[in-house]
Amino acid sequence: MSIEVKGINKRFGDFVALDNVDVSIPTGRLTALLGPSGGGKSTLLRIIAGLETTDSGSIAIGGVEATRLPAQKRNVGFVFQHYAAFKHMSVAKNVAFGLEIRKRPKDEIRARVDEMLDLVHLRQFAHRLPSQLSGGQRQRMALARALAIEPNVLLLDEPFGALDAKVRKELRDWLRRLHDEVHVTTVFVTHDQEEALEVADEIVVINEGRVEQIGSPDELYDTPANDFVMSFLGPTTRLDGQLVRPHDVEVTTAHSPGSIPGTVRRALRVGFEVRVTVLTDGGESVVATMTRATARGLDLGEGSRVWLRSDCLAPDVPEPLAG
Amino acid sequence: MTAVAVAAPRRSTLTRSAGLGLGVAMLWFSLLVLIPLLAIIVTASQGGWPAFWAAITNEQTAAAIRLTVMHAFLVTAVNVVMGTVIAWVLVRDRFWGRSVLEVLIDIPFALPTIVAGLVLLALYGSDGPFGISVANRSSAVFLAFLFVTLPFVVRAVQPVLEEIEVEVEEAAVSLGASRFTVLRRIILPSLAPAIIAGATLSFARAMGEYGSLVLLSGNLPFQTEVTSVRMLGSIENDNLPGAAAIAAVLLVIALAVIVTLDVVQRKVSGRGRG
Numbered sequence: 001m002s003i004e005v006k007g008i009n010k011r012f013g014d015f016v017a018l019d020n021v022d023v024s025i026p027t028g029r030l031t032a033l034l035g036p037s038g039g040g041k042s043t044l045l046r047i048i049a050g051l052e053t054t055d056s057g058s059i060a061i062g063g064v065e066a067t068r069l070p071a072q073k074r075n076v077g078f079v080f081q082h083y084a085a086f087k088h089m090s091v092a093k094n095v096a097f098g099l100e101i102r103k104r105p106k107d108e109i110r111a112r113v114d115e116m117l118d119l120v121h122l123r124q125f126a127h128r129l130p131s132q133l134s135g136g137q138r139q140r141m142a143l144a145r146a147l148a149i150e151p152n153v154l155l156l157d158e159p160f161g162a163l164d165a166k167v168r169k170e171l172r173d174w175l176r177r178l179h180d181e182v183h184v185t186t187v188f189v190t191h192d193q194e195e196a197l198e199v200a201d202e203i204v205v206i207n208e209g210r211v212e213q214i215g216s217p218d219e220l221y222d223t224p225a226n227d228f229v230m231s232f233l234g235p236t237t238r239l240d241g242q243l244v245r246p247h248d249v250e251v252t253t254a255h256s257p258g259s260i261p262g263t264v265r266r267a268l269r270v271g272f273e274v275r276v277t278v279l280t281d282g283g284e285s286v287v288a289t290m291t292r293a294t295a296r297g298l299d300l301g302e303g304s305r306v307w308l309r310s311d312c313l314a315p316d317v318p319e320p321l322a323g
Numbered sequence: 324m325t326a327v328a329v330a331a332p333r334r335s336t337l338t339r340s341a342g343l344g345l346g347v348a349m350l351w352f353s354l355l356v357l358i359p360l361l362a363i364i365v366t367a368s369q370g371g372w373p374a375f376w377a378a379i380t381n382e383q384t385a386a387a388i389r390l391t392v393m394h395a396f397l398v399t400a401v402n403v404v405m406g407t408v409i410a411w412v413l414v415r416d417r418f419w420g421r422s423v424l425e426v427l428i429d430i431p432f433a434l435p436t437i438v439a440g441l442v443l444l445a446l447y448g449s450d451g452p453f454g455i456s457v458a459n460r461s462s463a464v465f466l467a468f469l470f471v472t473l474p475f476v477v478r479a480v481q482p483v484l485e486e487i488e489v490e491v492e493e494a495a496v497s498l499g500a501s502r503f504t505v506l507r508r509i510i511l512p513s514l515a516p517a518i519i520a521g522a523t524l525s526f527a528r529a530m531g532e533y534g535s536l537v538l539l540s541g542n543l544p545f546q547t548e549v550t551s552v553r554m555l556g557s558i559e560n561d562n563l564p565g566a567a568a569i570a571a572v573l574l575v576i577a578l579a580v581i582v583t584l585d586v587v588q589r590k591v592s593g594r595g596r597g
Binding site for chain 1: 488490491493494495496497498499500501504508509512513
């Protein structure tokens with residue numbers, strides 16, 4: 001179901017957490033709320049779930065006004081960063097909780113719990129306690145628990161934030177595949193731009209309580225609305241005063257029109273790429289990244305004279321390019 | 324910790340220093356606990372079974388045991404409820420004077436019990452300022468027990484309650500649970516082991532209480548005489564085996580209660596499994 005957020009304001013004392021936020025989240029999509037810590041994205045998610053009240057504005061879930069609806073009545077699945085497992089209950093009991101509250105028949109609950117545990121690959125752990133599971137397994141249990149009630153929307157608050165890098169990556173891919181299977185409208189909060197770019201259909205960039213931009217990962221990466229979005233979504237460097245991506249900086253050893261001369265200060269190989277720091281004659285320090293082959297072809301070393309240019313420079317005056 | 328034991332199950336896991344530590348601990352434990360307990364049993368059995376049986380079925384003694392055990396149970400039941408409520412207020416609510424209350428809770432621990440007895444006598448004695456007198460009544464025993472056992476459940480529950488994440492309650496709420504359901508199905512089961520541990524201590528303390536009630540209760544046989552007072556009476560009458568017999572009974576009751584509560588605790592904390 002879709003989520004319509006209109007004119008939401010939220011303050012905690014003097015701190016403005018959300019400043020007149022409008023977001024429309026379409027049905028069946030996987031949407032990321034992306035932004036730096038303290039930017040208001042978790043607050044927005046909690047307001048959608050009803051775990052936090054709003055000072056003004058309105059929320060509608062699936063076209064139904066929900067602003068004043070208590071969290072219990074919103075039929076929202078919520079997954080927390082630190083799992084929020086019911087520690088005294090087995091995995092199966094955790095998953096069954098929402099269904100027992102809804103007083104479903106015992107057989108139905110059992111079948112649904114089995115189905116959910118299969119979905120998250122925890123069937124063989126059904127009788128364990130959460131403390132006997134790894135972090136990744138606990139989070140999958142939390143997901144099964146949230147999905148068991150067939151929620152209108154699934155909300156995840158930094159779901160992989162407490163996990164180590166490898167598990168995080170696995171779970172991220174797995175969430176993407178799961179969403180393709182289940183199709184429930186999903187919103188997840190993250191401060192990790194890579195996670196958002198990789199998993200989400202749509203990204204809402206939130207900073208200092210305001211929505212900076214909404215769009216697909218490609219749109220946001222290729223045509224960021226402002227410098228904040230650009231620098232938040234990936235590495236950036238300044239060339240001739242303009243914010244550009246380091247991999248968009250073209251390094252040549254011969255002068256070409258519009259290029260800027262400089263001297264290589266440092267050439268650092270990081271895995272598959274080479275990161276070159278160039279000090280321009282104008283005194284600007286520019287970072288350019290390129291493949292190892294390119295770097296070798298240019299024969300770059302400390303002190304090499306180079307010329308820099310970027311296609312992204314002066315986009316209003318496109319230079320005619322040959323080939 | 325016992326990785327060595329897994330690797331070589333037949334060999335002792337004790338290093339030389341650990342062995343020394345265990346030896347010292349056992350010696351200490353024996354001197355302070357095991358030998359005195361054994362001495363009670365030996366003393367109690369000096370006159371043989373008939374004498375022991377006669378001592379504990381003596382009507383006055385039986386009345387004292389009944390009174391003590393019943394009030395210890397009652398007080399423990401009250402503490403389970405009130406202690407949990409007080410712990411809740413201390414952990415979850417922010418109010419003026421909270422830190423003062425936090426310190427005051429421990430006063431029954433710190434106060435010499437005879438001082439507590441004096442205070443209770445002054446307040447609830449025959450000419451107390453409130454005009455309420457419980458002197459020479461069994462309610463004096465109840466009141467004194469309540470006073471000295473107050474901190475046990477509070478102090479046992481408090482740290483566990485602090486550990487319960489608010490997120491866990493929010494998760495339950497988002498799954499559709501009402502406030503009452505969250506309390507009944509999430510919070511109380513998590514607190515149960517701590518509540519039971521506190522209850523055990525509270526019961527044990529009440530069973531052995533002397534100082535705080537001896538002034539107010541009047542120590543009337545068949546009415547307000549508790550076991551500790553009865554034992555002192557026996558000793559003063561040169562009836563050491565009689566006193567030891569009561570002590571042995573108290574020992575058995577205390578053990579039974581500890582074991583029962585332990586079983587209950589295992590049951591409760593294992594209920595969510597399966």
